[in-house]
Amino acid sequence: MAKLLVNAARSKGTINRNIYGHFSEHLGRCIYGGLYVGEDSDIPNVNGMRSDVVAALRAIDIPVLRWPGGCFADTYHWRDGVGPKAGRPSIVNTNWGGVTEDNSFGTHEFLELCRQLGCKPYISGNVGSGTVQEMSDWIEYCTMGGVSPMAALRRANGQDAPWDVPYWGIGNEAWGCGGNMRAEYYADLCRQYATYMRVYDPARPIYKIASGANTDDYAWTKTVAERAGGLLDAISLHYYTIPTGEWQHKGAAAAFGTAEYYASLRRALFIDELVENHSRVMRAVCKDRKLGLVVDEWGVWCDVEEGTHPGFLYQQNSMRDALIAAVSLNIFNDHCDTVVMANIAQTVNVLQSMILTEGDRMLLTPTYHVFGLYKGHQGARQVECYAQTKLVGPEADAVPQLHASASQNAEGDLLLTVANLDEAQSCPVECIVPGMSARAIEALVLAGDARAHNTFDAPQAVQPRPLAVTRAADGFTATLPPCSVAAFTLKA
Ligand code: AHR
Numbered sequence: 001m002a003k004l005l006v007n008a009a010r011s012k013g014t015i016n017r018n019i020y021g022h023f024s025e026h027l028g029r030c031i032y033g034g035l036y037v038g039e040d041s042d043i044p045n046v047n048g049m050r051s052d053v054v055a056a057l058r059a060i061d062i063p064v065l066r067w068p069g070g071c072f073a074d075t076y077h078w079r080d081g082v083g084p085k086a087g088r089p090s091i092v093n094t095n096w097g098g099v100t101e102d103n104s105f106g107t108h109e110f111l112e113l114c115r116q117l118g119c120k121p122y123i124s125g126n127v128g129s130g131t132v133q134e135m136s137d138w139i140e141y142c143t144m145g146g147v148s149p150m151a152a153l154r155r156a157n158g159q160d161a162p163w164d165v166p167y168w169g170i171g172n173e174a175w176g177c178g179g180n181m182r183a184e185y186y187a188d189l190c191r192q193y194a195t196y197m198r199v200y201d202p203a204r205p206i207y208k209i210a211s212g213a214n215t216d217d218y219a220w221t222k223t224v225a226e227r228a229g230g231l232l233d234a235i236s237l238h239y240y241t242i243p244t245g246e247w248q249h250k251g252a253a254a255a256f257g258t259a260e261y262y263a264s265l266r267r268a269l270f271i272d273e274l275v276e277n278h279s280r281v282m283r284a285v286c287k288d289r290k291l292g293l294v295v296d297e298w299g300v301w302c303d304v305e306e307g308t309h310p311g312f313l314y315q316q317n318s319m320r321d322a323l324i325a326a327v328s329l330n331i332f333n334d335h336c337d338t339v340v341m342a343n344i345a346q347t348v349n350v351l352q353s354m355i356l357t358e359g360d361r362m363l364l365t366p367t368y369h370v371f372g373l374y375k376g377h378q379g380a381r382q383v384e385c386y387a388q389t390k391l392v393g394p395e396a397d398a399v400p401q402l403h404a405s406a407s408q409n410a411e412g413d414l415l416l417t418v419a420n421l422d423e424a425q426s427c428p429v430e431c432i433v434p435g436m437s438a439r440a441i442e443a444l445v446l447a448g449d450a451r452a453h454n455t456f457d458a459p460q461a462v463q464p465r466p467l468a469v470t471r472a473a474d475g476f477t478a479t480l481p482p483c484s485v486a487a488f489t490l491k492a
Pocket residue numbers: 025069070071072172173297345346351
């Protein structure tokens with residue numbers, strides 16, 4: 001029997017709610033058709049935002065939403081997306097399929113979406129093809145409460161009060177689609193941008209996030225931290241799990257063999273090492289100023305579904321992907337002393353989505369359900385959790401059978417989230433929580449074949465169901481089905 005030991009006496013601190021953040025880009029059907037259908041649509045909406053999608057995201061307590069990209073951000077000129085819609089220019093989305101972008105979803109619409117979702121906005125500014133002035137004006141437009149040219153423009157466009165936009169990104173993937181820059185050059189530009197990102201209301205500070213490294217480019221993090229760290233709050237990191245490890249043939253979302261299943265999980269677990277190493281670099285460089293790590297793009301990236309636009313990045317979402325979400329969130333929880341935000345890519349209809357839509361139909365993916373099972377971790381105190389478990393899978397891609405994290409909320413309730421990565425074997429587990437005498441234990445599990453997924457005809461094929469637990473001294477025992485994610489809540 002595997003053992004889980006939870007030591008509530010030791011903690012790395014509070015799990016930032018923003019670790020459960022999301023990312024939405026002008027890409028494929030994420031914004032248009034996914035989140036936004038326009039006021040005139042037959043699909044039920046409030047001010048153009050899909051009511052079904054908004055309700056589903058509210059149910060998992062979405063804390064923060066990153067927008068407008070991604071690569072799109074460094075081609076985006078915010079003035080194109082404000083003012084009367086009839087007057088907004090149509091542009092070409094050069095990154096994603098060369099389709100027409102009519103700019104009907106712009107700053108006001110994004111901030112209305114965040115209002116409806118009850119989440120914080122995180123805007124990525126344009127460094128690659130924009131200017132310092134443009135970014136500075138955008139911040140003034142959104143956040144200036146007094147008298148100024150940009151505040152006047154915002155009012156003329158129908159928004160009197162300033163918005164609270166706490167998070168601003170200084171470009172995206174500046175090493176790639178955001179300008180193909182050298183780290184040294186970007187770091188200098190970053191200093192310049194950061195200088196003109198003004199705070200107009202001291203009660204609403206601005207959190208400045210530099211465009212960070214791709215995967216294990218530690219030299220990028222070091223250079224940006226050394227040269228610009230004093231003007232920043234955080235540096236980002238992007239890491240995608242490519243099931244096969246090959247960009248040309250990434251692997252299908254819901255059709256793969258056992259070898260690819262374990263290889264994907266091993267690749268997903270690599271984010272632990274990445275977070276650890278990037279954090280170490282930042283700590284070593286910025287000794288007197290703590291920089292946060294913002295993992296603002298992560299998730300599994302598969303081949304697009306057959307028959308769909310290759311530039312739209314539409315993929316199904318399987319139980320394997322649910323496990324990838326589970327281990328990633330466990331890892332972020334356990335690095336809550338450095339990881340201040342994470343944004344899974346992307347919210348609706350793109351990459352590892354929470355939600356897929358087809359016309360007026362919507363389904364919740366297995367990954368969505370993981371965010372539901374884990375939502376109690378948001379803002380809770382991380383507590384130490386050790387899994388005594390064997391390795392499973394082929395030698396080259398062996399992964400721990402159990403992967404877990406735990407937290408305790410203000411009421412003293414303990415949430416333990418555990419994934420059984422074994423594709424075929426269930427796992428009996430004994431969980432020991434010394435000193436905790438729980439009033440009640442609630443347990444839910446998401447389980448199925450690794451390829452199991454929800455479709456528009458069977459939208460509830462994969463969904464959480466109750467899991468039996470047996471109470472024991474100082475804890476409980478339970479059996480986790482193969483390929484499953486469980487959440488145990490021990491009520492204080
Ligand atoms: O999420 C899709 C793309 O992946 C983003 O636009 C870009 O930042 C990354 O390369």
